[in-house]
Amino acid sequence: MLTGAITHRYTGGLYAAAKAHGEVERIDEALRTVTEALHANPTFKLLLEHPVLTPDVKMTVIRNVFGDVLPELLQSLFHLLFTRHRGEYISAIYTAFHKMADEARGRIEVQVETARNFEGDHLEMLRTRLADALQKEVKTVVHLHPELIAGYRVRIGNRIIDATVRGALTQFSQTLRVDQAAKEGTF
Numbered sequence: 001m002l003t004g005a006i007t008h009r010y011t012g013g014l015y016a017a018a019k020a021h022g023e024v025e026r027i028d029e030a031l032r033t034v035t036e037a038l039h040a041n042p043t044f045k046l047l048l049e050h051p052v053l054t055p056d057v058k059m060t061v062i063r064n065v066f067g068d069v070l071p072e073l074l075q076s077l078f079h080l081l082f083t084r085h086r087g088e089y090i091s092a093i094y095t096a097f098h099k100m101a102d103e104a105r106g107r108i109e110v111q112v113e114t115a116r117n118f119e120g121d122h123l124e125m126l127r128t129r130l131a132d133a134l135q136k137e138v139k140t141v142v143h144l145h146p147e148l149i150a151g152y153r154v155r156i157g158n159r160i161i162d163a164t165v166r167g168a169l170t171q172f173s174q175t176l177r178v179d180q181a182a183k184e185g186t187f
Contacts (some may be wrong), residue, residue, distance in 0.1 A: 014097060026071055030066075031090075051170065107136060107140060108138055110127075148164040
């Protein structure tokens with residue numbers, strides 16, 4: 001079975017239950033806390049994914065580490081994941097759940113890649129224009145990529161807006177190749 005399908009199934013069920021109980025924010029925050037702990041401590045991650053440890057042992061560890069931070073609904077999901085040997089999906093479920101929660105709140109996260117620091121007024125202007133175009137609250141995450149030469153590339157889900165010098169040069173080079181091939185009659 002596909003990883004995305006498994007993640008989608010568990011995330012959809014968790015989101016529906018969290019919404020019905022009015023706990024979307026609480027579940028989102030708790031999942032973030034657990035996911036951060038998994039990323040920060042690979043040994044902890046290996047423990048929760050270990051095939052020999054029983055679900056009850058894993059749940060005892062989860063309860064000892066996080067205590068009252070985890071809502072009952074999330075504890076039930078973790079027990080189900082551990083019972084079905086799917087503990088490795090926790091981070092993917094968080095990512096999908098957070099995206100669903102943000103979408104319901106009218107928020108969207110946008111990845112911005114730039115050649116140089118892109119902050120202050122320039123970043124705020126880009127955020128405002130994207131918010132107007134998307135009709136959503138926009139959170140920007142900026143990544144530095146000096147190889148872009150200048151400009152920025154914006155990723156919104158699977159869409160890309162490329163306003164970089166590197167992108168323009170690549171597009172120009174491809175246009176020249178197509179034109180040359182057309183002149184030679186090979187295209």
